[in-house]
Amino acid sequence: MPGEMSIEHRYASGYAALVGRLLDDTRHGWSIGTFGAVGEFVRDDDEPATRTITASAQCLYTARAAIRINLDVEPRMLAYDTLSGDGESWGHSLAFCLPVPDRARRGVIQSLGHDTDAVRDEDRDVAIFDLGAGIGHVRFCLRTRDARLIDTLLALQNQDVFGPHGGALMADVLRAQPHRVLISPAGRIEVFAAIPPPDGESPEGPHTHLLPQLIQSGRTHDANAPIPRGFQPVLMFNPRSPWRDALGRRVPFEPELDADFRKLLDRHGVPGEARIRAGVEAAVASGIRPDAFAWPTTRRGRAVARLTLRRIAQRSPGDLVAAWRAHHDHAEEE
Template identity: 40%
Template sequence: MADLRDILQSHLTDEKASWSMGSFGAVVEFHQDRGEYLEADAPALYVRATRRGAIRLNAATVDSIEPVAYETLSPRPHRWSHAVALCLPVQDAAGNRRDALTELGPDEEAVRPADRGSILFDMGLTLAQCDFCIRTQDADLIALLRENVGRSLFDPANPAGGAILKAHPHRIALTRIGRVEVFQKIGGPDTGGVSPPGPHSHLLPQLLKSGRTHSANTPIPDHLVPLGYLHPANPVTDGMGADTEFDLDDHARFQGLYEQFARPDLLLLRRAVLEALGRKIEPGGFCAPTDRFGRAALRLTLRQQHRLAEKFPSGTYGDLVARWREAFDKASDTAATDDDAPGH
């Protein structure tokens, strides 16, 4: 089995891999382009930075991370998403849960030395496992934020929220396992209403109201909390969420992570489905799981076998998979689907 440290290091230098930290409704994402200039690069120390964003994992807590590899359904029947959740036990994962705008002082732990004199503010989102922050050198913005320290950014009378949207300060997700930083503009009026390509952040108040630490479609064991995610290259979509030709190497690499880090019950179910298909059992002879994550694992396995059968046509196997999909992965069944964008 591969060591988690080696896995994290290798994916930091993989330009097709992405990372995210945050909570449900508030996330900061790090993406990089092939050949993009690096402003910091020390994978052995879990550091990577470009002109658009940065990530650093805390070397002291890496050995405490409990990884959970998982896959989620796409509303589009030929696709799926996958990731490795970087978790800590509930008692070790808590952030500061500040409930109002709070000045934290110069960001002396910034990934890039040039940012360490900038002033860091916790936005006060009361997130369970993440301090969602902004960082700026803008004197006017700093003055306005200081005037409104102690107030909620969701107060309609608080001018700080609008000022943040106009000034585009850096966004920083701070967790017990590290940080992700974004230097690009905030998605909104100045970006045509969409997040810019590459590193970006999302703050979705409607999702924050749920109080969840992660999507209900993510099979995280109850004793763990995900603080961040590694998003290895997806075999059926690119970094912008567009369809690609099925990449066997990317698929095989993630399946290796799934075998090592997936929930044991879901891994056993996958093996049972593959064994039944290998024995040419018809779908009526298979006892389908009744729980949410089991049903999703069955559907995901069939989607992947369908793509493999398309790649390597062999006798009647593709027809058998099609019958299984008609029985267990109907297009109308969208109850346990996620969007396709990494990190969301």
């Protein structure tokens, strides 16, 4: 079954094979966006889906969303995990990165004509507008047949989406319920699911976030992501955490999910982090006291060391690793 397949890639057939294996696995999700402007693609294991493969792209769509991953652009892949603030768990990520373009900044509302590059045939004659909320390589767009919303967006061309007319525009967006389309050189994600009201919760499944305060920070990504300076993520593969179910609820640790991700981490991890992981594991295995170990001096290095201790605690719990965690790993975030 697709939902049971390992996300391990044997590296015999290159980028297209990796993309295909990851797209086939329903346990995990994808996203495209910048800090505060994001579209997410996920699907249920039993959800009907259409899959298309060409030499230049792989696509998958359901009744709720669509994704295309371009194969003629091969970004730099970077696998990493991040601490959770509960003192025990962690999450996984695989970022597909490209160099940040010159003069990367937010844009303004612009008509892009018809969305001739849409994943589904029936969407290719529909009007699409760039909201100017993305940064660098990423565009956050609206696609709609609604005449009133089209007129509103045409009247607001070359204006900031968060300018004086932004509130009225967002009210019209909620009324018209357009598709949201996130575009980057690596591909696109299209979300057809409904936009919740301002006081509502994001729906389960595919959805988007458009958060003005975060967008106006001008960041391409969250500061906790160890993306190399000068790069930005243009596509994210979001493996399910071994501590969370598909709805984000806490579950007992699933070692198979973590073992799957470790294969990606070993192949595409941040340079230097493998040395930190190996050093902590060797020290604990040798019985070294936690206060005798040269703890990393950088914020990210300390996070990697703490993550390693948490993994060891799940694999080989005992008094020594408990002492290490008491000394070095704390529930509160730095």
